[in-house]
Amino acid sequence: MRRRTVGAAVAAAVVLAAGSLAVAGGSDREAKVRGDKAKVEAEGYWIYHDLARGFSEAKASGKPLVVALRCIPCEECVKLDDDLVDRDPRVRPLLDQFVRVRVVGTNGLDLSTFQYDTDQSFCVFLLRADGTVYGRFGTRSDHKEWADDVSVEGLARALEGALELHRAWPRDEAALAKKKGPPPPFPSPERYPDLATKYKDTLDYAGDVVRSCIHCHQIGDADRAWRLTKGAGLPEEVLFPYPHPKVVGLVLDPKQRATVKAVVPGSAAATAGVRAGDVISSMDGQPLLSMADVQWVLQRTPPEGGRVELTVLRGGAPTTLTLVLGAGWRRADDLSWRASTWGLRRVALGGLKLAPIPKAERGKVRLPKDSIGLRVEHVGQYAPHDVAKKAGFRKGDVVVAFDGHTDLDRETDLLRYALNDVKPGTDVAVRVLRDGAEQTLTLRVGR
DSSP states (O other): OOSHHHHHHHHHHHTTTOOOTTTTOSSOHHHHHHHHHHHHHHHOSSEESOHHHHHHHHHHHOOOEEEEEEOSOOGGGGGSOTTHHHHOTTTHHHHTTSEEEEEOOOTTOOTTTOOOOTTSSEEEEEEOTTSOEEEEEOOOSSSSOGGGTOOHHHHHHHHHHHHHHHHHTTTTHHHHGGGSOSOOSSSSGGGSHHHHTTOOSSOOTTSOHHHHOOOHHHHHHHHHHHHHTTTSOOOHHHHSOSOOGGGGTEEEOTTSSSBEEEEOTTSHHHHHTOOTTOEEEEETTEEOOSHHHHHHHHHTSOTTOEEEEEEEEETTEEEEEEEEEOTTGGGGSOOTTOTTHHHHHHHHHTTEEEEEOOHHHHTTTTOOSSSOOEEEEEEOOSTTSOHHHHTTOOTTOEEEEETTBOOOOSHHHHHHHHHHHSOTTEEEEEEEEETTEEEEEEEEEOO
16 A cells, blocks of 8 residues: 555545645544644635535535545555645646535434445545535445556546536436435434444544544444344345446446446456447446446346446447346455455354465365365454354364355355355354364354
8 A cells, every 4th residue: 555556546535635644643543633624624625524514505606516535534544645636736626616525424424315335434425515416436346456446537537527417407417316325224324223322423522533433334334233133134235235347347447437448258248248448428327427436326236136228438439238237246246355344254254254265275275176265364352253263263274164065165155145044143064174184163153
């Protein structure tokens, strides 16, 4: 993350608000947050954590809004170029045409309007004053590939697109209505049972502001915990949220709105006839401003499959293609990078973190030909993440079978099976290799 090329790309979205979290110096997170607030308010370019004021100013001025969601304090942001975006000549003139709001905690956030991948540490919304969503910006495929998903150029293209839609209003009103989904189970994060006793709907700047903040990933954690109390597992649209375009075979250019760099052979996109160089102007009738908008359409596509119509520009001429997704299509996505996966590991794996053994190493560890081959990278040491530890699992163990299954090749596959196919409280047999010898341990899958 310290390399300049990666830092510049990620800073485009992460540091939209351009407030340095390092202004207070040292390791005092509370001081960093308060220093950040003071700096942003003193500069006056962004409205600091006041959505109501932002919507009011947008209504009065007729301008669109750009809302940057970034949890506090984002320690990764300290490593990046804090003021890159605000001073970038491609972005600053575009930002000048928006009412700019920075949201640093999700307490009290209207989850009917702000629907996004909460495992990200940032997300950008481009909106009308009436709450219509023009588009989203900010995508993340894993810990290491942020530069493949966001860029300063991509942010500029998204801002341009939002301004075009704003000027053309109400031409696209019906299409843009699809950029909001149905209301979530709870209207704001602190209303979820797991958060209700710990947080209020506002940040506590009179006390410990850091501890008072509901971070983005906590929304997903609370939603999954609430659903698991129902005893019916997790719907795949919840377990596999906001699928990355690569899941359907689309490799998109992060410097553009939705331009195809490559198509994965044999994928749904390849079958649909998508080609490298195609510019996807709309999906499901929705105009696209960024890769995050593609994810939104995929998020609204049922896990049991569906047909998604694409309008692509090829050689300047529009072409209509149909992306056909079969049952279980979401399962190709990877959950391992997500912060919320730690909670799922506690429930499904007793606190284990697993990683696949590379093919080149499988022979060295003498894995059976047909086996899982997931190495234990971490064993939770403290309750409630210590179930596997108490069951006798150790770091370095290699899982070769889980509840009789040897075809769960990824940690993601094992999590899905344990959460949705194993009854809560069930003891399952787990075969592991330890120091070359095979043994069977018993793990209780909980809720």
